[in-house]
Amino acid sequence: MYKFKLGNTFKLAFRGLSRNRRRSMVTLLTIALGFSAIALFAGYTHNIYSGMSRGAIHGEMLGHLTLSKPGMRKEGRLYPERYLLNAGEVNKISELLRNEAHVKLIAPRLAFSGLLSNGRASTIFLAEGIEPSALQKLQEGIFSEREIRRGTFSNMLKKLDPLHTEVVELSGGLVELLHIEKQGLAAMLVNTMSGQANALDVTLGGTFDTGNAGTNDKFALVSLALAQNLYDAAGHADRLTVLLDDVAQTEPMRKQIQARLHEAGFDLEIKSWNELSSFYNQVHGMFDMIFGFIFLIVLTVVVMSVANSMGMTVIERTREIGTLRAIGLRRAGVVRIFTTESFLLTLLGCGAGLLITILVRYGINVADISYVPPNSVSPTPLLVDLDVRRIVFTFVLMGIVATLAAYLPARRAANKLIIDALGHI
Amino acid sequence: MTTSNSIQPLLRIKDIRRRFMLGETAIDALHGVSLDIHASEFLAVWGPSGSGKSTLMNIIGLIDTPTAGEVWFDGQDTHTLKDDAVTDFRGRKIGFVFQSFNLVPVLSALENVMLPLQIQGVAEVSARERAAQALLDVGLERFKSQRPDRLSGGQRQRVAIARALVVSPRLIIADEPTANLDSENSKMIIDLMRQMNRSKGVTFVFTTHDPRLLEHVDRKVLLRDGLIVQDEVTNV
Numbered sequence: 001m002y003k004f005k006l007g008n009t010f011k012l013a014f015r016g017l018s019r020n021r022r023r024s025m026v027t028l029l030t031i032a033l034g035f036s037a038i039a040l041f042a043g044y045t046h047n048i049y050s051g052m053s054r055g056a057i058h059g060e061m062l063g064h065l066t067l068s069k070p071g072m073r074k075e076g077r078l079y080p081e082r083y084l085l086n087a088g089e090v091n092k093i094s095e096l097l098r099n100e101a102h103v104k105l106i107a108p109r110l111a112f113s114g115l116l117s118n119g120r121a122s123t124i125f126l127a128e129g130i131e132p133s134a135l136q137k138l139q140e141g142i143f144s145e146r147e148i149r150r151g152t153f154s155n156m157l158k159k160l161d162p163l164h165t166e167v168v169e170l171s172g173g174l175v176e177l178l179h180i181e182k183q184g185l186a187a188m189l190v191n192t193m194s195g196q197a198n199a200l201d202v203t204l205g206g207t208f209d210t211g212n213a214g215t216n217d218k219f220a221l222v223s224l225a226l227a228q229n230l231y232d233a234a235g236h237a238d239r240l241t242v243l244l245d246d247v248a249q250t251e252p253m254r255k256q257i258q259a260r261l262h263e264a265g266f267d268l269e270i271k272s273w274n275e276l277s278s279f280y281n282q283v284h285g286m287f288d289m290i291f292g293f294i295f296l297i298v299l300t301v302v303v304m305s306v307a308n309s310m311g312m313t314v315i316e317r318t319r320e321i322g323t324l325r326a327i328g329l330r331r332a333g334v335v336r337i338f339t340t341e342s343f344l345l346t347l348l349g350c351g352a353g354l355l356i357t358i359l360v361r362y363g364i365n366v367a368d369i370s371y372v373p374p375n376s377v378s379p380t381p382l383l384v385d386l387d388v389r390r391i392v393f394t395f396v397l398m399g400i401v402a403t404l405a406a407y408l409p410a411r412r413a414a415n416k417l418i419i420d421a422l423g424h425i
Numbered sequence: 426m427t428t429s430n431s432i433q434p435l436l437r438i439k440d441i442r443r444r445f446m447l448g449e450t451a452i453d454a455l456h457g458v459s460l461d462i463h464a465s466e467f468l469a470v471w472g473p474s475g476s477g478k479s480t481l482m483n484i485i486g487l488i489d490t491p492t493a494g495e496v497w498f499d500g501q502d503t504h505t506l507k508d509d510a511v512t513d514f515r516g517r518k519i520g521f522v523f524q525s526f527n528l529v530p531v532l533s534a535l536e537n538v539m540l541p542l543q544i545q546g547v548a549e550v551s552a553r554e555r556a557a558q559a560l561l562d563v564g565l566e567r568f569k570s571q572r573p574d575r576l577s578g579g580q581r582q583r584v585a586i587a588r589a590l591v592v593s594p595r596l597i598i599a600d601e602p603t604a605n606l607d608s609e610n611s612k613m614i615i616d617l618m619r620q621m622n623r624s625k626g627v628t629f630v631f632t633t634h635d636p637r638l639l640e641h642v643d644r645k646v647l648l649r650d651g652l653i654v655q656d657e658v659t660n661v
Contacts, residue, residue: 003544003545003546004543004544004546005543005546008543012529012532015531015532016531018531019530019531319525319527320527320529322527323521323523323527323529324529324540324544325488325512326486326488326515326521327515327516327520327521327540327541327544327588328512328513328515328516328517328541328544328545328592329512329516329544330508330509330512330513331508331509331512333544417489418483418488418489419483419488419489422488422523422527
């Protein structure tokens with residue numbers, strides 16, 4: 001049975017770190033800087049993901065789940081009568097889901113497109129019909145506390161008048177194109193569900209930014225009643241948006257709602273917000289790839305540094321290894337001392353790295369730095385979160401890999417003949 | 426005078442041969458050495474450089490294995506033991522004193538002496554008490570908190586002797602323990618070993634090339650070209 005206690009192994013390993021202080025410090029700094037580089041980038045991407053998920057759920061108004069007839073997204077525009085949910089279906093489904101746990105809102109939606117005219121010129125628009133109260137509820141939680149405090153992105157908020165269904169909100173770019181004044185009149189020309197042309201006068205209630213340069217000159221927001229009127233589809237909706245009280249409940253609730261609808265005889269397709277937000281998925285995928293790339297590079301540098309440092313340490317202490325073996329330490333004990341030393345070095349390095357991360361993060365977050373991301377219309381603040389999950393993952397992986405990096409030279413030294421080790425100069 | 430003793434020896438080596446390979450060349454360091462060492466003996470192995478003294482000490486100390494021959498220690502054929510068992514056996518029964526002291530530089534004198542006990546799993550309090558007593562025995566109780574780099578050569582070797590003694594071994598192997606010391610310290614170390622041999626009954630086997638130190642031993646084994654050429658009891 002191995003008898004050299006873990007506490008003694010740690011003591012010997014810890015003291016071992018103080019032998020060549022300069023080398024230990026350089027290795028420790030390499031680990032610390034590598035760790036903080038990973039943790040800061042992870043925190044930056046975490047902030048982006050979190051902002052983008054809020055943007056998709058509340059800003060793009062995707063909610064957490066979207067219910068529609070299968071095929072609606074592909075062929076709904078061609079055959080709306082086949083794919084729209086009628087008033088009876090909308091009411092039944094809403095009734096069915098209203099009392100489900102975690103469900104905060106069920107909002108019927110109707111999207112359409114057409115031409116918007118100021119009387120002299122026309123341009124295309126993409127419109128979304130939604131009940132004003134649902135719009136307000138859907139946008140709750142769009143901003144972080146910091147954004148609310150600083151008023152960042154407040155131009156992205158949308159509002160519809162529940163008493164005047166003809167009042168619409170237009171995106172800033174669209175208003176600029178047609179030079180429409182607030183409270184000014186415009187005409188919306190669309191095709192109805194049956195393919196007839198239909199036009200209605202609308203009043204500009206306000207403007208908003210979509211946050212996306214590609215849609216900021218096309219988007220319009222109208223009340224559901226106006227949309228149904230224009231589309232000649234009273235009570236109809238092309239989809240139902242479900243807002244939950246917790247984003248973590250998205251997948252469990254999808255399964256639960258699917259089961260409830262199936263029991264009630266409805267065959268509906270349910271998509272989650274991250275399936276529908278292609279922009280979120282693309283950005284997430286891109287940053288995940290960059291993170292993986294940076295992580296691999298940093299991990300390689302750290303492991304090489306630890307392996308080099310421990311390799312030199314083991315060589316320098318070969319005679320001591322011979323002495324310890326001679327006075328009764330088993331081969332496994334030698335390996336354990338050096339792997340523990342490497343683990344301690346990594347632990348201290350990661351601890352220092354965490355401290356650097358917290359300080360740099362604080363500095364960045366109070367520095368009020370902002371930038372305009374690609375395809376965006378407004379500046380975004382540069383903020384860094386603490387991504388605990390990836391910090392723990394980095395620490396565990398670095399600990400394992402750095403310990404393994406010490407294992408090989410330590411095993412080689414432990415397997416040396418004692419007389420050779422003692423004779424080592 | 427050649428020794429002969431009818432009682433069971435502490436250590437018996439029979440027809441030991443040791444061959445080293447230096448590249449393609451085979452070098453025979455020991456050519457068939459047989460030796461019995463009894464408990465409480467104070468024995469010096471001496472001879473010119475390259476005579477095989479250190480090789481013999483390594484084999485006696487179970488830190489090297491012979492190419493041929495048998496090593497019996499305390500009635501145990503050590504050839505039958507696996508590596509971990511030999512290591513534990515060595516840790517319990519044999520202490521080492523090295524020419525270059527071989528103390529762990531980041532541990533204090535007391536911690537260095539505690540180390541063999543900790544390796545054996547002795548509890549911290551007991552290990553500390555026994556190590557303090559061992560340092561007291563070698564006259565270094567005042568230096569127990571000092572690290573080796575703060576001690577003189579003679580003091581370091583006394584710490585090494587305390588480290589070897591602390592596990593109450595049957596045998597202490599000392600390979601050229603005075604080679605790095607001046608004559609005064611050399612005599613002091615030999616006197617200390619002799620004193621421990623007499624007071625604690627521990628068997629000491631050491632090598633030396635200093636003929637003055639041979640005056641203090643009660644048995645001298647002369648090795649030349651890998652063979653014992655003289656085994657003399659002097660009964661000091």
